[in-house]
Amino acid sequence: MQIKSFFTKNLLNWYRPDDRPLPWKGISNAYYIWLSEIILQQTRVEQGMPYYQKFTKKYPTVEHLASAHEDAILKDWEGLGYYSRARNLHAAAKQIVEKHQGRFPEAYLDIRALKGIGDYTAAAIASFAHNLPYAVVDGNVYRVLSRFFGISTAIDSGKGKKEFQALANQLIDQQNAGVYNQAIMDFGATLCKPASPACVQCPLQSSCFAYNNQQINQLPFKAKKLKKRTRCFYYILLKEGPYYYIQKRTQKDIWKNLYEFPMLELPNQHHSTDNHDELLYLLQEKALIHPKDRLLSFSTMYRQTLSHQKIQAFFIEVERYSLQALSNDHYIKVAAAALNDYAFPKIIRSFLSQKS
Ligand code: SF4
Structure with missing residues (x-):
């Protein structure tokens, strides 16, 4: 045959x-x-x-x-x-x-x-x-x-x-x-x-x-070994009474149209475990936090592996010094209890589940 x-x-x-x-x-x-x-x-x-x-x-x-x-x-x-x-x-x-x-x-x-x-x-x-x-x-x-x-x-x-x-x-x-x-x-x-x-x-x-022909482990053959890019996301949980600020990811990138907290992306981790000063200064420079905001917590690293990228994330919770609304009109002010109504990437959802 x-x-x-x-x-x-x-x-x-x-x-x-x-x-x-x-x-x-x-x-x-x-x-x-x-x-x-x-x-x-x-x-x-x-x-x-x-x-x-x-x-x-x-x-x-x-x-x-x-x-x-x-x-x-x-x-x-x-x-x-x-x-x-x-x-x-x-x-x-x-x-x-x-x-x-x-x-x-x-x-x-x-x-x-x-x-x-x-x-x-x-x-x-x-x-x-x-x-x-x-x-x-x-x-x-x-x-x-x-x-x-x-x-x-x-x-x-x-x-x-x-x-x-x-x-x-x-x-x-x-x-x-x-x-x-x-x-x-x-x-x-x-x-x-x-x-x-x-x-x-x-x-x-x-x-x-x-x-x-003892070729089972050799087949199928792939030419390219995928090299994954590492990205580090610092998410800021700006606490204003019972509210937080979130934004929609509209750029052409991973997680388009999902929600996230205000965020600073850096190519690598930019702080040491016991010293956050340099990073906090950077966040102030980018107007993501105010010098007088009170630092409430700084999370450990969260990780998520995607097909082409490795994401590391840290969550920094601060209490807002001034109760004036943020100038960035992309932000949406959401009560903590309503965060569940929004679709977040898995890495943020993991953090929120642990936090609650
Ligand atoms: S087709 Fe797949 S399962 Fe069948 S003998 Fe070949 S390698 Fe083994």
Whole structure:
């Protein structure tokens, strides 16, 4: 048997759709499939599940999502990270209402044209909802194909992406596209895992290049080692009676449209554990605090690792000397009890939870 048909046939024979039941598997509602696919990007199933349930309940149709306020969507997304996904969901829901009268599009190119939907997500929706023969290529698929076929082209190169997509397109079962796509993703998630794949139980083992050539740990191959940039955020909790000041992050940067306390960013930590003078002086220079403000507390370091950045944060609470409103009109004065109504990045939410 030809190696490609061996692969597809054995993969489909191995697949038992009921082995890993999930609420978005086996359904044809393109809107729910889309929600699940976006929620599960860079996210573990256990972490994404409550968000999927919350979104399908609170926004049961595209129209509900399109007509919601972005702040409400970001608040519901709080804790899941990669907030551009939530902003794009909202924008795409509006596109569907405006261009497709609220009906989720069926054609691959119409799906692909929606905001935040790339090749992978478009193929997943088209194949799961409508059984259209578009092959998904995600991290699981790269791993399975590179190991089984012995492909060492870098998966993070343009050449690699084309090569793997072309191979995936040849392998897909044209009549059972949705089932095939689900099978290969489940196979990568449960059997051909990144570390310690279950080769002993693998139905593809006899013809697997990586297994037969001791290359499992070398494949898939990535060219670039990602170097993460470190950023240090000093957040100022300006206490004015029972109120604090917050602002919306509107710049093109991480956490766009989420809220935060007034902040000074420095490339590195700018104080020692027992001496905050230099930093406090800097904050005064930037008019973030007043020389007569009373320092109430200075937190330990909080950390959050993102895909390309490492964030360090400190929280400095001061009691305002003057009760005149701050001149910066971006600031919003919020009662301490109402801080829960705003969507904050995880690092701030962790600090607030510990503080309360
Ligand atoms: S034999 Fe091992 S490495 Fe090869 S496809 Fe199966 S699980 Fe993956």
